[in-house]
Amino acid sequence: MVVDHVSKRYRLYHERNDSIKVSIMRGGRARYEEFWALNDVSLDVTAGRTFGLIGENGSGKSTLLKCMARILRPDMGRIDVEGKVSALLELGAGFHPELSGRDNVYLNGSILGLSKRELDAKFDGIVEFAGLQRFIDTPVKNYSSGMYVRLGFSVAINVDPDVLLVDEVLAVGDEQFQRRCNEKFADLKSAGKTIVIVSHALESVRNLCDDVAWLDKGNIREIGNASTVVDNYVDEVHSERSQVTEEGGTRWGSGEGAIERVELVDYKQTPTSRVRTGDKITFRLHYNTQEPIPKPVFGMDLHRVDGIHVTGPNTRDADQVPDKIDGRGLVEFTIDRLLLLPGTYDVTTSLFDVNGLKIIDHHTRAFRFDVEAGDPREVAGVVSLGGRWDVDALNGR
Structure with a gap:
């Protein structure tokens, strides 16, 4: 995936309560200011790697992910994506609240490009991964936020995408579900899939991602090794x-x-x-x-x-x-x-x-x-056990 000098602009309108008379006198032109959610953003996501997007709220992370998913169109620049893309973005996106979980699996799956035959074959696996067997025929308007995410994530990964885009799934759901997510990410990574994750869960980003981009007010602040960029982000934003x-x-x-x-x-x-x-x-x-x-x-x-x-x-x-x-x-x-x-x-x-x-x-x-990171240069987990590896143990006996 290549993001090439991408900018995205929004219009912030003011004085929405103007009278009809004032609007007519103004010629129907509402007053607004331009807000650039993304400003000349460029980055390369190498196929088969896991890429993280971090930054404060309002930094442009979710906007960039939506541009990658082609939900939003950049005002400037271009994004080239190779292969099938699956995205889990906002909570409940692609779901109809009045429909059951079962119906929404087929609705959401069809939006992501799966045929009914493909969904029939994958249905049991989707429900099992989400852990919603008891509630699959319940209207999703009665689901908790965690149930929403579990079902949406399960559908998204069963599309068998080449590129998976995920926004804050690591912040919702119980510990067991988050563990299943991490295991699935590892499986996708082993299969050579490309994953882009937006998250405030910095430890998960550090452990899951190969590379990270730090966004700040719509601009790229830093791109590089996940552990290094996360450390610099923590140092800058949380120094006090x-x-x-x-x-x-x-x-x-x-x-x-x-x-x-x-x-x-x-x-x-x-x-x-x-x-x-x-x-x-x-x-x-x-x-x-x-x-x-x-x-x-x-x-x-x-x-x-x-x-x-x-x-x-x-x-x-x-x-x-x-x-x-x-x-x-x-x-x-x-x-x-x-x-x-x-x-x-x-x-x-x-x-x-x-x-x-x-x-x-x-x-x-x-x-x-x-x-x-210091000595040893391990980054995954909580503690270093201080152990010693011997890759030639059999010959040493």
Whole structure:
């Protein structure tokens, strides 16, 4: 697929409530301003690769995908696509709300170019993948958003496309469905199919895509390796998130003391919110108490921003419980070799009694930090296991 200097313009009309008299006096010409959703966008999507489009809301991602699907026509430039294209764009696109799921499979499939005979042969597989056997004869107006996407995605992939265009399917649906989607993407990729994905799920984009384009206000900001572009996007757009989350997380506790500040320092003892896999890092928990607290326990919970709980170390499990603390102080948690893989992570802090019966201070999302690819240069998943491969193991025995 080649996108060659593509621009797309919209007209934003104003004063829609003008009277008929005013409209006639103006000669029927409504006042508007031009808005360029895409501005001279060029990119190549190599056949057989998975390509991601990322960017803030309103950056032009969905508009570009619709131009690729030939739903919208560019005002300037051209898009050349080879092979059969299947697209899953807006929620419920190609569905009639009053028709059943069964009828909509045939309606949507025919729109995508399948004959009734082909749909008859694929029908059971479509319904099984969507997991909607019980609801296939129910009008889709009664479907949840997740059910809509499951059915639409199942139809789209069963067209056996050469090019699959997907807009935010990774943001809807339960964990089981998302796992099936990822497995299907892998199957399509193995079969040499081309996939273009629009998503705000950056970890999924990083893991699924070979290449990524970052769009910013209708312009291409960067194109390149998926992990590199996602890292740069996070660095630019979310560089101040750690400061924001220090104020934004919820907090509760009995209040005799508090972990007032979380600090992350690198091996040079330099404060940072950005580290690499394999780095030596230290979390510093700065605390203050209003009165002496006997046998306190300090803890942290690390979550990836998509909600996956990574770990929850605390001083009690490490047999590091002081007799008491009083006033200001500092607790450090040092990791000699960080095994977290690239992503964005939240730190939740806790201060509680040794029996775990009294929460003195609990602060969700107290700090946020980013991990970039380092050593090892793995990017898929949550942690590096630090294992060792031997490709000549049989001969070595």
